Amino acid sequence: MIYFDNSATTKMYPEALDTYRKVNEQFFGNPSSLHRLGNEADALLQQSRKQIAHLLGAQPDEIFFTSGGTESDNWAIKGTAMEKFAAGKHMIASSVEHPAVTKSLEQLEKLGFEISYLPVDANGIVSLDELEKVIRKDTILLSVMAINNEVGSIQPIEAIGELLENYPWVHFHVDAVQAVGECEPLIRHPRVDLLSLSAHKFNGPKGVGILYKKHGKRIAPLLTGGGQESGMRSTTENVGGVAAMAKALRITLEGSESSRKQERLVRSKLAAALSEYEDVRIFSPEDGAGHILCFAMKGVRGEVMVHAFESMDIFISTTSACSSRKKGTPYTLGSMGVPVSWSQCAVRISLSGENTESEAEAFIEHFRTLHEQFQKIQ
Numbered sequence: 001m002i003y004f005d006n007s008a009t010t011k012m013y014p015e016a017l018d019t020y021r022k023v024n025e026q027f028f029g030n031p032s033s034l035h036r037l038g039n040e041a042d043a044l045l046q047q048s049r050k051q052i053a054h055l056l057g058a059q060p061d062e063i064f065f066t067s068g069g070t071e072s073d074n075w076a077i078k079g080t081a082m083e084k085f086a087a088g089k090h091m092i093a094s095s096v097e098h099p100a101v102t103k104s105l106e107q108l109e110k111l112g113f114e115i116s117y118l119p120v121d122a123n124g125i126v127s128l129d130e131l132e133k134v135i136r137k138d139t140i141l142l143s144v145m146a147i148n149n150e151v152g153s154i155q156p157i158e159a160i161g162e163l164l165e166n167y168p169w170v171h172f173h174v175d176a177v178q179a180v181g182e183c184e185p186l187i188r189h190p191r192v193d194l195l196s197l198s199a200h201k202f203n204g205p206k207g208v209g210i211l212y213k214k215h216g217k218r219i220a221p222l223l224t225g226g227g228q229e230s231g232m233r234s235t236t237e238n239v240g241g242v243a244a245m246a247k248a249l250r251i252t253l254e255g256s257e258s259s260r261k262q263e264r265l266v267r268s269k270l271a272a273a274l275s276e277y278e279d280v281r282i283f284s285p286e287d288g289a290g291h292i293l294c295f296a297m298k299g300v301r302g303e304v305m306v307h308a309f310e311s312m313d314i315f316i317s318t319t320s321a322c323s324s325r326k327k328g329t330p331y332t333l334g335s336m337g338v339p340v341s342w343s344q345c346a347v348r349i350s351l352s353g354e355n356t357e358s359e360a361e362a363f364i365e366h367f368r369t370l371h372e373q374f375q376k377i378q
């Protein structure tokens with residue numbers, strides 16, 4: 001089996017899986033309970049919070065645990081809207097955001113908020129000049145994805161943050177779900193106010209994530225009830241998931257340099273082979289994230305390509321699962337100027353540091369076989 005779908009989800013590290021199992025066996029108490037089992041669970045929860053904060057360059061009370069990237073994005077956006085609506089109802093996002101962001105903005109639009117979408121160039125990158133044109137006195141939030149999940153474009157987060165120094169009233173939210181281990185921890189940039197992470201994207205468990213909220217930045221809670229997470233997110237915490245996430249984050253960051261090197265090596269080999277075909281188009285920018293390669297073969301729909309490779313025990317994905325939008329809502333390849341005739345054929349390879357050159361060679365050989373078969377059909 002060749003697994004080239006790591007942007008969809010990653011396999012848990014054995015160490016993280018072992019932590020998850022042990023914690024759920026030995027620290028199963030409710031962290032809010034007053035007895036010893038509750039105190040032990042809470043102590044482990046807070047220890048994990050401190051570890052994660054240290055790894056990310058944050059303070060423990062800036063780290064809030066969620067169910068994953070989707071909830072973190074929703075909370076950052078809707079929580080800002082609920083907290084700051086009296087100051088303004090204008091929000092800005094790039095035109096290539098994840099549906100967790102765009103669908104949240106669509107909901108707010110129905111409630112009277114005004115949304116501005118930033119155009120991108122052919123590489124999927126926003127323009128700072130365009131951003132400055134749309135910022136207003138009533139702008140309360142800017143949301144920009146660090147690394148695009150479909151094509152791997154890397155947004156200039158640091159430059160955007162520097163520009164926002166002139167607009168201190170605007171909350172800056174970064175969806176960094178695809179960025180862990182692929183670039184330096186973005187929390188360390190002084191202008192990032194809110195940042196979303198999801199454990200299963202960096203070899204941790206599904207169903208647990210993080211919202212970083214910088215000191216002094218206020219957002220409203222979405223989940224109310226028992227007052228967990230300092231009153232900001234009420235629900236019994238997933239202690240085992242959090243502990244396993246902390247373990248996975250440490251392993252990922254410690255090995256990030258070697259993983260990035262390996263990913264770029266494999267990606268370069270794949271891109272070089274695919275670029276030899278006249279009827280194949282690569283959409284991922286050369287200077288994009290090293291773990292994502294989006295391409296299309298003319299006339300072959302993405303889902304057909306996915307199932308063809310699946311029959312060979314090679315797993316890739318289309319971009320449609322995270323990109324289907326209602327009419328008028330931003331779509332990554334469309335926003336980049338890619339015609340529908342090509343975008344509907346797009347597929348994505350997403351790598352991890354565990355993928356090898358021999359796997360790339362096997363993929364290239366299988367692609368050659370499929371290419372010949374599809375040409376005969378066409």
